[in-house]
Amino acid sequence: MRRLTLVLAVAAGVLAGCGSSKPKPMALESFKPTIAGREVWSARLDSVEFPLTVVVRDGKFRVAGSDGSVVVFDAQSGQELSRAKVAAKLAAGVGSDGRFDAVVTVGNELVVLEGAREVWRQRLSSRVVTAPLVAGERVFVMGVDRVVHAFDVLDGRRLWKLQRPSDALTLSQAGIVVPFKDTLVVGQGPRLTGLDPLRGSVQWEVAMAAPRGTNEVERLADLLGPPLRLGDRICARSFQSAVACADVAKGTLLWSRNVGGTQPIGGNVTAIFGADGTDRVGAWRTDTGEVLWSNEKMLYRGLSAPLAVGPSVVFGDAEGYVHFLSAATGEAQLRLPTDGSPVVAAPVLSGTTMLVVTRKGGLHAFRPN
Numbered sequence: 001m002r003r004l005t006l007v008l009a010v011a012a013g014v015l016a017g018c019g020s021s022k023p024k025p026m027a028l029e030s031f032k033p034t035i036a037g038r039e040v041w042s043a044r045l046d047s048v049e050f051p052l053t054v055v056v057r058d059g060k061f062r063v064a065g066s067d068g069s070v071v072v073f074d075a076q077s078g079q080e081l082s083r084a085k086v087a088a089k090l091a092a093g094v095g096s097d098g099r100f101d102a103v104v105t106v107g108n109e110l111v112v113l114e115g116a117r118e119v120w121r122q123r124l125s126s127r128v129v130t131a132p133l134v135a136g137e138r139v140f141v142m143g144v145d146r147v148v149h150a151f152d153v154l155d156g157r158r159l160w161k162l163q164r165p166s167d168a169l170t171l172s173q174a175g176i177v178v179p180f181k182d183t184l185v186v187g188q189g190p191r192l193t194g195l196d197p198l199r200g201s202v203q204w205e206v207a208m209a210a211p212r213g214t215n216e217v218e219r220l221a222d223l224l225g226p227p228l229r230l231g232d233r234i235c236a237r238s239f240q241s242a243v244a245c246a247d248v249a250k251g252t253l254l255w256s257r258n259v260g261g262t263q264p265i266g267g268n269v270t271a272i273f274g275a276d277g278t279d280r281v282g283a284w285r286t287d288t289g290e291v292l293w294s295n296e297k298m299l300y301r302g303l304s305a306p307l308a309v310g311p312s313v314v315f316g317d318a319e320g321y322v323h324f325l326s327a328a329t330g331e332a333q334l335r336l337p338t339d340g341s342p343v344v345a346a347p348v349l350s351g352t353t354m355l356v357v358t359r360k361g362g363l364h365a366f367r368p369n
Contacts, residue, residue, distance in 0.1 A: 023278075023300040025318070033334045035312065035324060036369035040353065041078030045069055045361035051174035052357060053131035053226065054348045055096045061348070061355050062101065063363060064093040070101050070113060075350035078365055084116040092174075095132035095139070100153050102132035102139050110141055112153060120156035124149065130175045130225060133184075136197060144172050146188045146222075150200060160200035164188065171222040171239055173262075178227060180234065180248050187223030190238045192246050204251030209238035209258075224264045226305075226346075228272065230286065235272055237265045243274060243284060255289035266306035266313065266346055271327060273313045275303040281315070281330060295330035298323065305346035309354065316343020322356055322366065338364045 045065035055062035060081065061073045068086035070093070073079065086103060088111075093103030101113045104124070110132060111121040126143035133140040138159065139151045150159040176187030184197040190209040193202060211219040220239055227236035232249040243265055244256035259282065265274035271292055272284045279299050283292040302318025312324045312333055320341050324334035341360040348355050356364045 025301045026297065026299040028321070028335070029297055029332065031332045034326075035333045037324070037334055037336060037366050038369055039336065039364055040367045041365045043071075043073060043078060043080065043363040045071060045363065047361045048344050048357060048359055050091050050093070051129050051131075052345045053094060053174070054345060054355060054357060055094055056348050056350045057096065057098050059350055061350060061363075062094050062096050063355075063357060064090055064103055065361055066090055068103075068105070070094055070103060073363070075353045075355070075365070078363075082115060084113045084118075086111050086113070086118070092128045093131050095134045097134040097153075100134050100139075102134050102141075104128040104132065104141065110139065110149075110151070112139060112151075112156065119154075122151060122156050122158070127172070129172055130177055133177045133179065135179045138197060140177055140184060140197070142175055142177050142186060144170055146170060146175070146186075148177070148184075148186055148195070148200065150197065162195065162200045162202075171220055173222070173239070174225045174264075176223050176225040176227050176236060178225070178229065178234070180229070183248070185227075185234060185248060187225065187227075187236065190221040190223060190241065192223060192234065192236065192248070194248060194251060206246045206248075206251060206253050208236060208244040208246065208253065208256060209242035210256075211241060224262075226264060228265055228267050230267070230269055233286075235265060235267065235286070237261050237263070237274060240277065243272060243289070245272070245286065245289070254287075257284060257289040257291075263303065264305040264346065266308050268308045268327075271308070271313075273306045273308060273327070275306075275315065279303045281306075281313075281325065283313075283327070283330060293330040295325060297332070302342060304343045307347040307349060307354065309349055314347050314354065316347060316356055316358075318342040320358055320362075322347065322364075336366060338362055 046067035072081045088105035095102040148162040184195040194204040211221040213219040221241040235245040245254045281295040304316040320338040339362040341358045
């Protein structure tokens with residue numbers, strides 16, 4: 001009998017227990033800011049009800065809204081440079097090489113745009129929540145079933161499809177589809193896999209975590225995207241299981257630390273940062289995985305994936321606050337508000353401008369004073 005693949009839609013904290021009440025967010029502490037920053041521009045899209053990827057390229061931010069809008073902003077001034085509209089609600093996006101933009105609709109259609117013009121669309125066989133990757137005149141897209149597809153960016157021809165035996169249960173949360181030199185790197189379960197982008201053949205594979213638990217839900221350990229790329233190193237969180245780093249030039253695991261969590265990580269050449277399932281923030285040495293510090297002052301606040309920038313690591317939370325912590329100690333440095341709705345993705349940086357996007361579609365750009 002053929003085994004059916006099931007898809008589990010998981011939000012942060014959903015595995016804490018069926019029927020249990022969600023813990024109350026910890027009250028925000030009072031502190032004296034030690035750094036200064038301010039909002040320099042803002043804009044608004046339709047709501048963002050999907051796992052958003054913001055593309056930062058050539059001093060521009062590309063952002064998509066749930067209503068099908070794909071908008072490009074000048075990072076410095078906030079000026080709207082272009083706007084396109086897909087005639088459908090979106091489930092994933094946006095991917096871009098600067099010329100072509102790619103999104104996926106809730107009807108499982110991959111749509112490629114050039115400026116405001118729709119170039120082509122292709123129906124996919126499964127639901128998609130991971131933003132497509134546009135690179136090397138190809139569009140790569142991965143479904144929640146972890147099947148990877150490659151299309152010609154110019155005409156939409158299907159070039160190849162990789163379908164491998166998968167776990168009975170997969171995670172309906174954004175995964176990993178990123179380039180590394182001449183390799184396409186994807187996450188399939190807890191495995192980081194290097195593919196030949198021309199043929200779709202497997203070149204190497206690294207197990208980033210060892211799933212644990214007594215049932216399939218507890219053993220869910222899909223890699224969460226976007227990952228952190230540091231030279232030849234890619235680091236990522238395995239859902240509720242581990243934080244790990246791999247040398248993707250050699251296809252080898254560098255280290256893996258058992259630590260739960262449901263959001264991607266961030267970091268730099270010195271430290272990796274992330275929040276666990278209770279929103280306890282942790283920092284680990286990038287080279288060894290050794291614990292550097294932890295911060296338990298924002299428990300259950302619904303923290304986003306982080307951005308490491310200069311001496312700070314920045315998280316958004318479910319009330320729209322942007323928290324700046326010391327990258328060296330984890331102590332609070334600055335707190336800035338947005339529109340009161342959840343921050344939906346890791347903050348992103350272009351030059352000195354940091355962009356935060358909220359569930360209500362608010363775009364808030366900050367800059368140090």
